Amino acid sequence: MTTAKELKRNDLIWPKEGESRIPYQVYADQEIYKREMESIFRGSTWNYLGLEVEIPNHGDYKTTYIGDTPVVVTRDTDGSIRAFVNRCAHRGATVCMDKCGNAKTFTCVYHAWVYDTKGDLKGVPFKNGVSGQGGMPEGFDMGKHSLQKVNVDTHLGVIFGSFDHQIEPVQDYLGEKMCDYLSRIFSRPVKILGYQRQLMKNNWKLYFENVKDSYHASLLHLFFSTFGVNRLSQRGGIDLDETGRHHVSYTYGSLNEDTEAYKNSNLRSYSSKYNLEDPSLLIGRNEFADGITLAIQSLFPNMIVQQIHNALAVRQLLPKGVDSSELVWTYLGFADDEEEMTKIRLKQSNLVGPAGFVSLEDGGVGELVQKGIVGGEKELSFVEMGGTGVESQPFRATESSIRGFWKNYRQFMGL
Ligand code: FES
Ligand SMILES: [Fe+2]
Missing domain, CATH: 2.102.10.10 (Rieske [2Fe-2S] iron-sulphur domain)
Structure with a gap:
């Protein structure tokens, strides 16, 4: 049982700056974790x-x-x-x-x-x-x-569950815009290509933030920018639903374009001296009519839908205590893919998963934050890239979708 003294100690007063400041306590506090399970996962969410x-x-x-x-x-x-x-x-x-x-x-x-x-x-x-x-x-x-x-x-063959038996239908919960993005993959019958599971030594929210963080993608992930899979200089943006709880980060374009901004910035994550020993890893097909080559969609509170070129997957985020979480990766193809296309998808899927050329780092940075905040639970993160608001933006040097997550988090948690 929580004593009055403990409650007082754990009581969280959100900073006056709003969603652009996150108290590190939310990633480390057992009482907050328990409240999240009750108010978010066992609350009115799908x-x-x-x-x-x-x-x-x-x-x-x-x-x-x-x-x-x-x-x-x-x-x-x-x-x-x-x-x-x-x-x-x-x-x-x-x-x-x-x-x-x-x-x-x-x-x-x-x-x-x-x-x-x-x-x-x-x-x-x-x-x-x-x-x-x-x-x-x-x-x-x-x-x-x-x-x-x-x-x-x-919805479109995706199964959602809720502990709230009065909650709105899932289509309304997701909203039209998010359903449209979901239909890019799920309007056709899919087939499962495989699974992977990944344990991370970090609070679940650190991973969900990471997924919504379009700013980090081409800076942290050397593979992305070195081989041109995704660079912030490519055309793209972020799209939020009306509530700001769901998001899509999208990129247009083909491989190896827009290298100038990276060449001139002296970034750790760009180097022209590396070549892939087997370039077939990145040889794929343009299969979506809208021209989007990379789309990461997060659906509050636990689903991520991924299209990285032809590598399609769903990631399910599972909290496992205040400082650990698990990701369940489900790799997908379309039911009518011919063998060659399945091979392409499987090969490109080496980019993601627990040891993926790209996703490896996402599993690592959450742990870096979890370790870094020890002793600083009363301190705040600074999330002002792209402003302080919560809105869709036609660029990706922004943290708007992270702020959208916190806006909704605070509503669900009453903070
Ligand atoms: S039958 Fe006794 S615990 Fe299930
Ligand atoms: Fe990442």
Whole structure:
């Protein structure tokens, strides 16, 4: 239990400058973390759970999380998608221990209570006791002991879950603009090319900020700017939804253009002396009619959709305590891709993931911040690149989408 003294110590008063200052305490405070799980992840948000293509058949299931709460997602016998908390209604044990599979029922190993694919309780061993002794009390109603149900909605084959059963439909939550960006990838049937998991020793928000941070991309990532995959001098911008909680950072253009700004800036992240031993890594196809070659979309609070040339992926962000988090990467192609295209996507996917030529650093900088803020929890970060407001901008030397995240964070957290 939190004592009054602890509450006072942890109480957070947001700086008067607003979203352009972040108190480092929010990345390190256990009480704040607990409040986030309650007010954001178990609050009025839609959380990415998976893709319909992962559970195509009746009885298919996968286990995942909303925030740090364990959840099972199933394809029910009538074809609909269900989700429930993976916590036995008897004494709280994890019911389903596999990552994915196919089952008609789920049996808790502890005392063998049985649940169906809706999460409803269907069997309790020794319910009537043994030889007339013991058993559940009279009036025990199995209907009152289901697994906790999670509200489910889908859009373009993407499955979202919410603990709020009154929340607006997911399409409204995302807004028209974000749905349009989502449809760049999900308006066609997709296929899963593989998964990777990445543990990071940093608070979940440090990664979500990183994803919204278009400023760092070509400075931190040597590979991006050295080989021209993404430079701030390329045409691009950031697009926010009306609330500022979701965002897209987009870049137009082809490889190896606009080198001048980088050549003349003496940046660590640009060098003309390196060449790829195998240039086929970056040889791809222009497949999107809008000409965007790089689009990173973040959907509050836990989903990231990625197009880096032909490398397509969803990243699911899972908080794992105040100073650690996990990223689940799902690599995608289109169902009708021919073999050659799948090869291109897989090859380009070497850019991302836990050891990716580019993403490696994103996993590292969060940890650098987590380490750097120790002892400075009352200090503030400075987020004024591109102004102090929260708006879409036709350039990427900005931190506007980071401020959009904090604006919404404060609303959800009442800060
Ligand atoms: S805890 Fe699951 S059956 Fe007892
Ligand atoms: Fe990055």
